[in-house]
Amino acid sequence: SLKQASSVGSSDMFAVTLAALALPQLIVQLPTDTATAKVGRIRLYLSGSCATEPRTQCSDDQTTSQAFGVNTPVGGLAPGQTVTVDSDTLGYPVHSLSEISAGSYCMQAEFFPHRQYARGDGVNVTLPVSCVSKSGGDGAYGSPSGTMFSDARVVDFDPSSAESISFSLTSTVGENPSPGGCSGTGADTKWIKTVRTRSRLLSEFWGTAIDLEACVLLPHGFDEHPNATYPLVIAHGHYEDLFNPGGRFDATPPSPSQTGYARIDQLYANYLYGNWTSPTGPFRGARALVVTIKHPVPFFDDSYAVDSANVGPYGSAIMRELLPEIESRYRGIGEGWARGTFGGSTGGWEAFAVQVLYPDDFNYAAVACPDPITFTSYATIDIYSEMNAYYYDAPFKKTARPGQRDHYSGTTVSASGEPGYGHPYGQTTATVEEMNRREMVLGEASSSCGQWDIWEAVFGPRGADGYPARIWCKDPRGGCEYGAINKTVAAYWKENFDMVHIMKRDWTKGLGAKLSGKLNVYVGGSDTFFLTNAVMDLQDWVAHSALTPPFGGEILIGTHDGRGFEHCFNGYLPDGTVAPNAITRELYLTKFVPLMADRWAATAPAGANMEWRSY
Known part of the structure; x- marks a missing residue:
């Protein structure tokens, strides 16, 4: 109101x-x-x-x-x-x-x-x-x-x-201060710590002081095991003022007055707190540091955690400035065999990308509903073979490309307040043209703070005017063919940020040996933003190529009762039970940290400090 x-x-x-x-x-x-x-x-x-x-x-x-x-x-x-x-x-x-x-x-x-x-x-x-x-x-x-x-x-x-x-x-709108550090209490707690560091790389790029801030969840037994060193997990995703790695962490159970998704969210936040702080349960033998990162940029709420001509060297800043500070401060092992990453949507793309671009620095990536990991399916567009982003190529017809179908189902609840699946009817709710036009109205030159604009800023080269080079003509007022794809810009995207292309290009050049068994990808069969398509392209390449070494990871396109999951599917429950996104989105740590721990233990070098695995 x-x-x-x-x-x-x-x-x-x-x-x-x-x-x-x-x-x-x-x-x-x-x-x-x-x-x-x-x-x-x-x-x-x-x-x-x-x-x-x-x-x-x-x-x-x-x-x-x-x-x-x-x-x-x-x-x-x-x-x-x-x-x-x-x-x-x-x-x-x-x-x-x-x-x-x-x-x-x-x-x-x-x-x-x-x-x-x-x-x-x-x-x-x-x-x-x-x-x-x-x-x-x-x-x-x-x-x-x-x-x-x-x-x-x-x-x-x-x-x-x-x-x-x-x-x-x-x-x-006045200054809206944060609730007080990553814990929200005004001070760090026993479990949640705040790390803030001035980035030389980013400050030099943007010409102004840029800080990186991380929220760090310490493992059970951290103080009681002073000689232990710990693996580290980065939970990538949108900007969050408080620690929220995909399931909040809260000692407070839900109140009787909470209903709907708010009750579910509080219930699972309390479950995570109880399990994480317990000497038993799913995290026994899987003690690790879990990190979320705040890295908003002038284009979006998140930098996408890679080095970009327009957004800046965020990949290098996170990997070479922030992570060493966290691992030094909280006894991280500080070696690639003992790091993992996960995320959904934006965070899913980031988890996939940093595993591919920094293959020696991570040993497991759990990738949920990622933004397009190949631009053969940039949502519903193949930017390489097709000519227009807004309309299907055709000699006579002019059919608009869909950009969004149905609805996001991550917070769907039934009339009784129980988690629900939603209905993936496949009905178009927005076209690619409409979504991009909205961003043009809110801000030109990729400045809307919107989704398509940040993709253009991250993936593209710098244009002659200093702003991100347009991947296609977005201005309907003339000067270019509306929706026409710039193939020169598309070629830049391909060589630098098309993750499936990079793997195809470099798999036999040593990249395959560094990635085999590390990438695990999950997407709903009816993802709201057509993110299913790029994962299917990855799946086709893996299935139809005799890769040496083998891909070795899991690719799962999620369904329930014969219907595809909508955005943002991250797999089934740890025991294989099918559950709504409203539940599984709360369980990223519970699902993926134990799997990471198993891989870390299996691939640890001789003589490694494994005390984190012992309790």
């Missing part, structure tokens, strides 16, 4: 005017008494109801609000200057302001702050100050500090009227 918005009043405000739709305009003025120019993105939202702020409703789903967006001028909006948005301004899902029908709408204006980065690679780029709020997690953040917005109010909208409709951005 509007009253729940995290904001404070602001004397700095824009006046936003929607002029008569005889010539539809949005006029944004910075008051003359403002001390400094403002750089960022102006957005205007329309929805059918003010029950929820329109600015929070813009999505890929059918319930999305309408949005229009335009940048402030280069150098910022100076005091007294205005920005005009007219009927030619890009909109989503309706393309133009002039196409909005007469009626009553809830309207709201927003300013999303950007800043200039004088990067160490010699380019200056203007990008969001942040894509996250400090207290958010798992892709849900609210607006970053500094975001300005107007009240949401119902407006009678008449395209034929010359009357202006004005908005004032009277509220500003």
